[in-house]
Amino acid sequence: MLGKISKTDCQRFKKRRLKSNMDTDVNDDNESQDRWNALFQHTLKVDASLEDTKIFSFSENGVDVEITQQQLDKCLGYLVSTHDLYLQFRDAPLNFSQKQFLLATAGYVARYEQHFNKLNSKRIFGMLMSMMDVKNVSTHHKLKSRYVDLLRSFFEHDSGLRWLIEMNGWTDIHELVIECQNGEEEGNMYNLLSKILQKASKVAPKICLHIIRQVTQNLMTVALKNVPQTKQEPVVPLPISESNRLLPYSTCVVEILERLLAGPTVDILSYFVKLQIREACDTLSMLTNNTEFSLKLDRIVIILSFYEMTDLFDGIKVVNHDPIALSGFLQIVEREMNKEHINTILELFYYAQKYWKCVCRKMPKYFVKEKPIDIEDELMSFQVEPIVVIAEKLFGVPMTAEEELRNCFLADLLNLYSVNCLQLGYEIRKHLSKLPLQTEITALDCLIKSKHLYSRKNLAIVFQVLIYCLRDFTRYVKKYPTQGKFDQDQQFADTLLRAIVIYLENFDLSWRESIGSIELTCLVYQFLYYSTQWPPQVVRKALEILNTTISKHMSPNMALLVDTTQNSSLSELGSLLFTKCFSTDSEVRNSSLTVVCTICHKANKGFTSFKKIIEEALLPDLILTMALRDLDCNVRATALKCLQEIIEMKETGQCLLKNGLVDKIIGVFSNENNSVVIREAIILVGKMYRNNNVAQNDISHIYTALLKLAIEENTEIQQYAVEFWEHVIRNQxxxxxxxxxxxxxxxxxxxxxxxxxxxxxxxxxxxxxxxxxxxxxxxxxxxxxxxxxxxxxxxxxxxxxxxxxxxxxxxxxxxxxxxxxxxxxxxxxxxxxQSIMSPSNQTEGDDKMKEIIEDSVMEMINESExxxxxxxxxxxxxxxxxxxxxxxxxxxxxxxxxxxxxxxxFLYKKLPNLNQDSLEICSNNNNSNIYKDVNLYNNT
Incomplete structure (x- = not known):
């Protein structure tokens, strides 16, 4: 009979058993780590950390470019070995680089259907999902993106597509995109989901419908649950928490719809229409007060409505009904206006413009009383309305419809509307004067995003509206000079000027298209002149516009070929730029010098009145001082660019040369450390040399300085110094x-x-x-x-x-x-x-010359040393x-x-094939070995 075990003995036994289990776990962990490290070290002979192995640098599309076709079988065997080891040690102690490598390798191998089937038969893809834990919120977004790249490789063949559809692989992507909102890989996931639907609609329409039903299930369920059953039943607003929960699902749906609408297989949208997604989203939009959620829902409704209209008007070329009214878009705007979501309305105008571009080719022409109405024009008119009437807000002066019709431009703008749109436009206007300036900022942001959607005619109209807005805002700044120090005014000014800059890019305006282009230079000058409170970023944009107007001949003095700047804002531009050159912000100084450089360039091209702008403001001397002493290297470089243009002006350039310009610029070579500044100084010296602006006594100094730069300086400087010496050869x-x-x-x-x-x-x-x-x-x-x-x-x-x-x-x-x-x-x-020979003795002289040459050849050779x-x-x-x-x-x-x-x-004997050999020399990485092989440069 066994004796009783004491309590103390039991505790000792438990401790020994716990210690034994812990030792076993530690040993297992160590063995697991060693085995995994051995796998990474010996299978492909790489370091386990993969940090110093160049072969594992990934390309942007997720495929390792260093893994070639010859290594395909090796990679396949590597993945199989990984799977076998994973079955033995479930908890894989892999670091981030190793996981990234596994996904990239699998993605490369899976592109080939035969290898995909081998990997699938061993369930390696399931192993990778479990090992990477991609559904975990804390998992690094790059790993999730790499996993999406793996799934994208399945589209290369039918087997991979069937796996995604039959095994519900697409659900992983959907779950990821719901969890990873505002992540870097979000766009790739939307692209992948839309591609799955495009492929599934061709091979398995029922499965495509099933996927759509699953993606939209949450929105449909909540809409059916909250929709009023009778007209007498009160409408219960959707709770804020519920709106926030559904926001990722609505984002996913609208992003997929956008890609499908712009893609080649737009008919997939018919499945969404059959499932009544539009009606459900319309109901949810009516129930929610969340502006972001409303915007997403309204976008879904607009996309499906526009698509449905293409089917409704299929084969019809002309209609007498307003398509934008038939689509229900105006009702959506009215509903958001009743909620006082004016910023949401402005965003909807942009998205409607964007979606209309995708379907406009399939839509009929719309006529009202034999007058054509363009939907793009109507939407554009809605977008510019807050900007056109900003004076009402700034000055508190209401503007009635009768007063506007007296203005030719606004009358033309109003004529772009249909009757329904005109009425809605004035309803929106009633709200604008009561809202903060943020509404106009949103409108400007939408105009910036819409630029690529407009025709040339509408681009000119929008630009004219921006000029009107700048005029009103400049009047406002003139009347209230201290307003420029408020944050909202500064934000509006920054956005307005940014919009003007963007609309000026790659768009050559004519007076016929926008007469406001002539006024722009004066307005920007007044904008800077009447307020000194603007932050540096606003001043920089204003100076950028000034530079553009001058370079594109948009100022009246240049456009009308006026020879004088008298009674013009340009006459005071020099003093304004002089002041801005003393700004504490280096970028403002740099922008000011850029404008000066443009003015000098135009003055040299024929606009002689511009020379007075520079000379009267004493800018040449200031620019030389900035080139030598400014603390910012970019400013010094730009100042040297200005000097390159100034020396082209005869009188002004000669004054600088007489004051020792050459010696001062040569001093830059020895005192300057920035290569960009030295480069500009070399260009300046080269221009003076080519124009013969350098005195004979200074040329030897230039040669000495450029000889040193061409031999001893860094690559960029050496290149420009060599170009100078090419000019020397040409000059000689x-x-x-x-x-x-x-x-x-x-x-x-x-x-x-x-x-x-x-x-x-x-x-x-x-x-x-x-x-x-x-x-x-x-x-x-x-x-x-x-x-x-x-x-x-x-x-x-x-x-x-x-x-x-x-x-x-x-x-x-x-x-x-x-x-x-x-x-x-x-x-x-x-x-x-030859000069002492007479014409009659020409033949005799030639014979004597030949004799002298022949007799003296040996003497010349002997005396060669x-x-x-x-x-x-x-x-x-x-x-x-x-x-x-x-x-x-x-x-x-x-x-x-x-x-x-x-x-x-050296040229004749040592470099007979220089042009051919240089190509080989320059294309090889090991230059020193090639030079030894070619053996061109030895003197023996």
Whole structure:
């Protein structure tokens, strides 16, 4: 007989058993972790964390681009191994990257029907759903999005589509989209659901109807439950909690309907009509006071009503009834107006415009008393109404219908309405003056969203309405200057100016379309002038509009080709911009300089009166100061852009040059750290050089600075410096008579003061002089340095290749070889042999020239070492130019200077196939190895 076990012994036994179980659990967890890590480490030989493995970088569509067709079977086996391990260890201790990798791999493999069937037979897709826990609210949205990508891959074949439909795979997507409102993957899920319906309607219409019924079930149930059974039964409003609960379901339905309406299989909407979804949503909209929920329900009603009208008018080309009234849209607006949901009404006008664009091609033309009525025009008129009558709110002056009809524009606008729409429009107007300014802000937002939906005619009308609104608001600011400091006024101003900017983009207005375009410049100027309370973002948008009006010639002075700015707001624009250049906000200063740059550009293109705007406001000196001293690098860069335009003005540019502009800009190269600023400074110097605005004494300083930039600076700066040296080459060739990249037959010589025939001998002589000047300037130092070293980027290297290749072709055309250059350096007096020959002894002179050349070839070769030291020069390489001014040479000593002979020898002997080899060099990642293989740049 066993003795009794004491209480203490029982407790000890329980502790030992609990400890044993805990040790077992810990061992199981450790074994599970080790097995999973081993799977990730050995199956595809990658790190378990997958953080440093490039092969697992995902593309935007969820497919791993690094996994190729050859790895397909390997990936399939990997997924099968994953499933086997999952059966043994249900709790998979996977991190986020590993889960993401599994879904991406499965999505890639599942695109192929044969592999999809293999995975499905092993129930791997169910394993992935359980492992990823995608239905959990706390699961990362990227994993949910990756799961949606997996389901999307099923559409590549019939087997995957049948699985989604028969196994109710679509329900996972529906549940996800209900839970993940306002998530990043929400749009992808809506696209997937609409695609499922499109596919199901073709292969299984009954299942398609079943899916629609399930998606709309919650809305239908609540509508049937709350609808009054009799007319005498009171209407009970829907509780706020119930409206909030149904909001995700209504959002899902309306998003699916939008995609189906715009898609090719629009007839799927007939299933929604048969299920009376429209009636249910109309009932719910009547019962709820939630504005967001009402908007979603009304959108559903409008989509289905517009679709049903396409079926009603099928085959009919002309009707005498207003389609927008027949659709019930006006009743929806009236209902929301009774709820005082004016902002919801403005949103409905936008969505109605959007949905009408999808069905308008199938709708008949609508005539009233032989006058055509366009639904787009009617909806647009509704949208602009709050903006047109904003003066009533700002000034408290009511505007009656009779007064409006005296105005030509408003009369035309009212004529766009049908009778029903006109009456409704005035009903809405009664509410507008009582509502806060937020209503007009909403109207402007809707106009911005509607831009792409309008015809050109209606774009012009809306733009004119915006001008009227800006005029009224500017009058309001002028009357109440302190109003600009209030938040709502600032928000309205910001939205109004943003709308004007957007409507000006990619839309060239004519006066015939919108006479208000002429007034815009003056209005924006007054808007900025009469109030200084505007925040920086508002000022920036106003300056952006000013810049656009000037660049598009919308100001009266430019549009009417007026030569003066007297009695114009433009006459004061310079002082306004001068003031804005002292703003504490760097972006405002930058925007002001952008306007100045545009004015300077237009002044150089023929609008001479604009020069006075710049000069009278002392802007050139201020801009130079900002280019050198402003704290913001973007402002300094824009100021340099302005200077690039200012130096084109003769008097203004010369004043800056006399005050040491060149030395100050050269100082930017050594004092500036920002590459964008240095780039603009290089462009400015290049423009001054091309326009011959630089004194001879300053040219050597420019050469020295640009030589350093082209060799030592970063890639972006180096590219622009190389472009400058290309201009130097072009300039030297043009000085020798080249015009449009070729030498003319004859040219006037300043040295001889007569017309000279440019035969091959004369051209070679001139090329010789140009090459020597290029060498003295430092061109060849730059090009040879870049070509001999590994290029920092392909772009810089390719640019130099193109430059020297073009130069090489020119020299080959006229047989200018290294031997030719060396010979003429050795015997410079031979240039004058032809000039002392008389015409009668031309043949004899040629024979004597040939004899001299043949006799001196050996002597020239023997003395080549002496000549290579560049101690013998032709008469054209003297230190003084033809006009007695100093030659344009960079101060390089003989040891550092790349001579013409050396560079020509480099081009002819070491780079015979430069143009072809450069393509291979630039396209390979391992540049250093390629250079060694090509062996182009060795001097031996």
């Amino acid at each position: 060739l043009e000085k020798q008579g080249m015009i449009d990249d070729e030498f003319p037959p004859v040219i006037f010589s300043k040295e001889c003061r007569k017309i000279v025939k440019l035969d091959d001998k004369e051209i070679r002589k001139r090329l010789f002089k140009a090459l020597d000047n290029m060498s003295g300037a430092g061109c060849f130092n730059v090009f040879q340095k870049i070509l001999k070293q590994e290029p920092s980027t392909k772009k810089v290297f390719r640019s130099v290749v193109n430059i020297v290749t073009k130069l090489l072709k020119l020299l080959q055309q006229y047989e200018v070889t290294p031997e030719f250059i060396l010979f003429n350096q050795t015997y410079p007096n031979l240039w004058s042999i 002496y000549c290579a030291m560049n101690k013998i020069h032709s008469p054209y390489t003297e230190t003084n130019s033809e006009n007695g001014e100093p030659q344009e040479r960079v101060p390089l000593n003989q040891h550092n200077r790349v001579s013409t002979v050396d560079f020509m020898d």
